[in-house]
Amino acid sequence: MTSKIPLFKILWDEEDVENVGNEIKSGMNWAVGPRVEQFEKLIAEYIGTDYAAVFNSGTSALHSLLLAHGIKKGDEVIVPSFTFIATANSPMFMGAKPVFADIEEETLGLDPESVKKNITDKTKAILPIHYGGCPCKIRELREIADDNDLILIEDAAEAMGASIGDDKVGTFGDSAVLSFCQNKIITTGEGGAVVTDSKDIYEKLLLIRSHGRLETGDYFSSAGLFDYIDLGYNFRMSNITAALGISQIKKADKIIDMRQKNSEYLTRKIMEETDKIKLLPLPDGYNHVHQLCTVIAEQRDDLISYLKDKGVTTKIYFDPVHLSHFYREKLGYNCDLPVTEDMAKRTITLPMYPSLSREEMDFMAETIGKFYR
Incomplete structure (x- = not known):
């Protein structure tokens, strides 16, 4: 039978419609435009990080972030199995191995004790999720990462706005990933972001998401030449999508x-x-x-x-x-x-x-x- 009550509904208003409509009516800058940078600034401000870079999905954001952190073939990344499959798959995009640790029953996040048992000389990073909008034992995982000289990357796809004390998730790790898929806290239909305090990671992300191109201006309206200095992908978020994100984040x-x-x-x-x-x-x-x-x-x-x-x-x-x-x-x-x-x-x-x-x-x-x- 048709559901009386669906699993989720998106909260939208006329500002969402107006923001997207204005970008469409402009007749230009549908792919690349000023709304992307504006949305990124609002995300960084909301989470409390120095930088934010947006992507066309949370998965491409995570893929790019692992690349930016130098995860490579032969490395191991400790992940939960109680997660969406993209968390576990992402290390394999680089040829690294996902290593599953168990969860604890309080937050359904990675169990710090199980993480400790799974650390080897090949472990490069710990990649926990904040399940369903609840912070995991991220402070304990931060301590483990520091003690073992490991990268800590937060998969905060489901937990934008969650916090422990005065600190929002996304600020405990070396970097973090957000998702704006349709059922998340705010949504752009599809989309994602990386938040970080590292200028180096941020600059690498900008290259990775746009073909390795050194962006010295607007590619689509500039007569100048652009240099390609690394291998990259087309993981960009569109200007239209970012316009929706701007109105959505105001309602977060x-x-x-x-x-x-x-x-x-x-x-x-x-x-x-x-x-x-x-x-x-x-x-x-x-x-x-x-x-x-x-x-x-x-x-x-x-x-x-x-x-x-x-x-x-x-x-x-x-x-x-x-x-x-x-x-x-x-x-x-x-x-x-x-x-x-x-x-x-x-x-x-x-x-x-x-x-x-x-x-x-x-x-x-x-x-x-x-x-x-």
Whole structure:
């Protein structure tokens, strides 16, 4: 049946439409233009870093960042398996090897103790994710990286605006990646960014994303010649897309506030209906932006089917990467990740978006209650 309640909806307004429309109506600068640099400045200001570089996707941003940090063939990068597959795949774009460490049950992020056990003389970097909008144990991972002279790269694709104390995610690592895919905190449809305090990394990223070309002006309107000084890709974000990002980022705090209030209301109503659903504990001082509403559910698979029949969309985030056909059969991975596999069997992600109504959340809670009764 058609879903009554989808997994996500995008919060947009007339400013989004106007910003994009103005760039289209200009009749020029659809690919490269001033909105890109403007969006980058707003991102860096919001996160609290010196630099931001935008890309056409979070995956191309991560690919470029690993290149910029010098990850190469023969290196190992410690990653979670409880993530979207791009996190694990990205090291292989350079010929490096993703090494899976287990997660912990509090934030569903990399377990620092498991990370320590997986460090070898080939380890070059640690690449944790901030699952669903909740910061991982990033301070502990920062300490491990420092103690072992490793690069720490934050995959903050799901967690723009999340923080520990006064520090936003994206500021703990050497660099970090954001995603603006359609279901994220803010969205440009597709898109991503790297944030960093390193001028060297930032300048390398500008080359990588645009064919290795030394940008000394606007390529499309300049009569001058441009030199190509390195190997690069076409990973640029368009000026039209950046215009949408500018209006979206202005709403970031509003979007986060609406998500947090909705998540608090929905989970409270579910707790009133049943004790068969458990919430993930939130460490003190952690600010969760609730890009996902993930809970632990008894009879999880039956609940998914029941909710689907009632018109409520759910999803499993994530099937462990190391159990995928590609990693098991083609790459021959055989990993011991008990917490990852256990949580993957028990978690369910419920609909969560800013415009979710009280009536819709009441319906979800009551439907879940009926299932368990």
